[in-house]
Amino acid sequence: MTDIIATDVVIVGAGPAGLFAVFELGLLDIKAHLIDILPRAGGQCSELYPEKPIYDIPGFPIVTGQGLVDNLMKQIEPFHPTFHFGEMVEAVETLGTPERPAFRVKTDAGKVFECKAVLVAAGGGSFQPKKPPIAGIDKFEGTSVHYAVRRMEDFRDRNVMIVGGGDSALDWTLNLHPFAKRITLVHRRDDFRGAPHSVNAMRELVASGKMDLMIGQVAALAGEGADLTAATVKLNDGATRDVAIERLMPFFGLTMKLGPIADWGLNLHENLVPVDTEKFETSTPGVFAVGDINTYPGKLKLILSGFHEVALAAQRVHRYVYPDKKLTFQYTTSSTNLQKKLGVN
């Protein structure tokens, strides 16, 4: 049986809103676990624009996406949040009553949490692999077409086609090479973004005839049932080549999809979660939505709006976590109590 992780709040998404929620909750003695599908904190800031300057964070005339995330991580350090990276929240089940909410949260990695409130800070949804628009690809997904390697054994003695020119495509080309029967790497140009030593290692394998490299794009797939048997590659020189394969791994980066949030029983409006503007609570008492994922009259998708929202949501979360305690509003500048929590007094 899976051990259940008991905590006050589960925060879904470790972008700027989710990270700052740790701070606002922490000041109120509320403990949090954060779950994010990405392998690191920062959400879109780290994934989409780590080097890009942001100009509208109050108090920072200019800060990069990564710079902001690094600072937020430092700011929440005193509250020792627990991160669960590379996992997607699949289900949120209601256990309690509207007055005393409680939830069971399950991830795709099999972890189970029990908490008193859920803070959905999922931004544009979850980053998921882009699926190439090749006719009929759906029916091979999960059996012959994979967007990540879960088990190396699935590739043993198979003819594998890998598509892409970045580190994911190159790393899996090199890692699966000893297992696979034959690897064919397909990329749209003879120029690779991956680390130079990986590119060199791949080119050596090609030069010694141990794998194939095709410069072009996959145009069609053929198979029987869910089993892939061949791919048609349109080469850049205009020629077309059929390659016998049993496995295909396309690496076209990530895109944002709402994902399982749609199945959590929350009201949705155009893939966003409607909330009130007093507590940022959803249609389910105890489930809050903050940052880019929520919507309300006048909503602006700004990082600073997310910060405001988590501060207000935290006040209501306190009532659910400590129903018998009165909450006194305090400032970090003057409260000895808050300064103790921050480790500065």
Added chain:
Amino acid sequence: MPKITFVDSEGRARTVEAEIGSTVMEAAIRDSIPEILAECGGACACATCHVYVDDAWIGKTGKATPMEEDMLDFAFDVRPTSRLCCQIKVSADLDGLVVRTPGKQG
């Protein structure tokens, strides 16, 4: 203001006005052009504002920069006239520009 025409994957054309100095992507988003997602908001970080520049215009828009080429690796059905339209700056020279959008961005 310069006019830009977006032709979608089913052949429907929509013409919008674009401010000089802005990007072709910004003009598309302001007028809700379908088939342009621009998930990253113009940071050349997502390849979801992929367009095919009309052959007659590729001389004026120029081809993709090396950084843009890297990002185009994440787009589908990339062709020699492929660009990410967040990287095309609108100028008076581009009045009448025609670009085509692919059926799938992300």
